[in-house]
Amino acid sequence: MSNQDSTILWTSEEIANAVKGQCGADFNITGVQIDSRAIEPGDLFIAIKAERDGHDFAKSALNHGAGGVLISDNEVIGSSQNYVLCDDTMLALESLGAAARRRALITKRIAITGSVGKTTVKELTSAALSASGKTHKSVKSYNNHWGVPLTLSRMPINTRYGVFEIGMNHTGEIALLSPQVKPHIAAITTVAPVHIEHFGTIEAIADAKAEIFLGIENGGYALIPNENPMSKRLKQRASDIDNLNIVTFGMKQNADAKITRLIDNGDYRIIHADIMGKNIEWRVSEPGDHWIHNGLCAITLVHLAGGDLEAAASVLSNFGALEGRGAVKTITTKDGVEFSLVDEAYNANPTSVAAALRTLANRHGRRKIAVLGDMLELGDKENEYHAELIDAVLKSNVDLVFLAGSRMKYLWDLLPANKRGNFAYNSKELLPRVLESVQSGDCIMVKGSNGSHMNVIVAGLANLKNDSLKN
Template identity: 45%
Template sequence: MTTPLWTSEAAEAATGGRATRAFVATGVSIDSRAVAKGDLFVALKDVRDGHDFVVAALEAGAAAALVSRIPEGAPADAPLLIVDDPLKGLEALAAAARARTGAKVIGVTGSVGKTSTKEMLRAALGAQGRVHAAEKSYNNHWGVPLTLARMPAETDYAVIEIGMNHAGEIRPLTRLARPHAAIVTTVAPVHLAHFRDEREIAFAKAEIFEGLEPGGAAILYRDNPHYERLARRARRFGARVLRFGEAPRCQARMTGLALGAAETTVSARLHGREALVKVGAPGRHFAVNALAVLLAVEAVGADPARAAVALGTWTAPDGRGSRWRIEMGEVGLDGAVHLIDESYNANPTSVGAALDVLACAEGEDGVGRIGRSRRIAMLGDMLEMGPEAEALHAGLATHPALDRIDVVHCCGPLMKAMHAALPPAKRGVQVADSAKLADQIGRLVDAGDVVMVKGSLGARMARVVDGLKAMGRPAPERAAGDPDGDAD
């Protein structure tokens, strides 16, 4: 039998609400379309009022609904937990879940790399205890409390991703999560539509230290120009500062890097000891953040050596560097397109990292119409870049990795600036949106090519990814010599 997550009595005590009848919930959901049997459905107000979907959620098997009023059409005996405000009720469940567990909690923020770092931590700690982390990028004002409210009491380690696009958003979330260790992956020009400069972004990211448990660790990227600013803020809130990167005196210092087709091997010194770490995805950015992961693992009392072994089995999440082989023709006899899916989000730093990965990728010669493998970038707009958006897009055209990239196709009004700045020999198509780019996939890509797709979520570059996958038979791409994806 599944262990109850929330009984009506515990939920009443946590929220101060009133249950119309007894219930036992084994999960928490805010989406009536994804309700699982036994979930407590929380009727949040967003674009639509969640109260409009309570009846559907109960019919789908929800154990009860957290509401501020009795919804229209609800049965007289409907199991409801009535509170003043469903979001406040969700936050109260989160606080109670955090209070009742003995789990060690790691908070993760940063301008880029939050979700992949969270997933590395899940893999690194998974062999050492029961790990709780959100399945998706639930990192905002409802995502963090939802993740915490779903946390079982018997959790050993929790990983909480915390994001923001305005100042003041991280502060209440970190105070709710109360992490024992907090990672700031980096500070970069992201959400500049809401900040005057990177300095303001750094101060906003530093809010994560305000929720640290006494004696907690702040894990910071020493090579970032805002390191000192972050370190001062961390120490102000009583944190011990741990450094990762390539700079001297880092507790986790990268001394060498080898990028493979589907993995990265990192030479490092961890507290002065030599170490070799394999990460199951290619990319310098993944390697750097893996060092932060090892420091966080150690900070919460787990074994970094076992964590390092586990990182070899980790693969990048969908939309954040996942690799696909799309076989063409019967059983791949016509070759394959190699896809690097970076479609989830984009900013100058993450686009540069993705271009670096593409520049090192190897396709297949001797297949397809052309017979020569090409490295192809398909880029959509970077959003929320503020008044410098056009210049930031144009600046991508000078990235050093482009020397090893054959062609760049662009879509969206902002990417026009990059397209215009590209050398003519590398200038592919420029179209209005991702739908139009997806429509042309068949004539832009050939078997043997390596294609990297990148853009902000609002640019909807997943349509391009779907178009590429529809060309053939897609399957996750494994490391060479590792057909089953198993670690050495």
């Protein structure tokens, strides 16, 4: 049975060949899942053994419309023959991803990592490349040991560009993932003290990020942030690899891809850039210099991948912030109070919080209010990192600061009385204190590490559109 229908992602025979398994029957697959709760009709369910054994949910996945299952024990699914039997389902997922990579012969693959901005750059790059050809990308932040091979396994055979996000919080993780993607181009957005708890030094973080170069195809490109303090170290790591081309991007004129002019028109900025000798311009409507940096990285990746720069610039000019990463909503309550909510609740570290505070200062609003939760995985100096945010808070000239978490208490103790909104040891306790402070015309930015659950406050503020404020 061969895959002739463009809507078919895999046939059972192709899956069995890829994973060196055995088919129970002939069937076709239109998608791949490892979470039985996300099954859509026609999906392949791969029963991964992790904290919970996916085999416990294989029969349920079939009952909910899965086209077939990839399992190491066919007794768990009863009488169904829609299975491929293998020895190790995690290894099989990786093998299926490798098969997808090999069969999409015209694909240019791009891998992106970095301490800050990798998801945004991934979204910018994939959107910009979509104007040049069929583009496949990591969904959400599927960037770990299962997310990368899962993204690969979902890549259609006629993909022109593949854009993959690769993350890590320990040494050696990217070294295992980059060779799975075998990117033609790999980019590091930036290096900052994120997950420093597991590394000890910023140099160790840079070395871990540089592992992405290990998987680059012969003659490929390493894209490095020119002005980052670790730039020289990253270049050295890249230069240790034979036949690897090093390209830099940044604001200074010695970068290979650089900003040549910036025009601020108030509501938006026009960016003029020289991308390795090609002049291009695009518009940035979002505040914050990180949007310029991330856009420059993305459009350089488009150029290196052979995409249409003019079409890419047009896409970037109409790109907005992502949910959890700067998306802005206007909330109007039943009693007519209107305010802006800036959702930065997906993640946080000292670099990104300082950037978010700078951006908040440039947003429209009668009062600028920052609601911050703990930054996690910062190691022995975590309390110091939180206290040092006082400089960014004072420079941003925000009107009020609300803080959640035991680590943020170190910042709270340093805040001037006129900046203090309120403090609580968790986001749930802080929520009502934030809600009762809201006034019409406010601009409220919420940010914290995912584990500090600042999404609780985002949801509470967003739900005010259905309620009246009880001031």
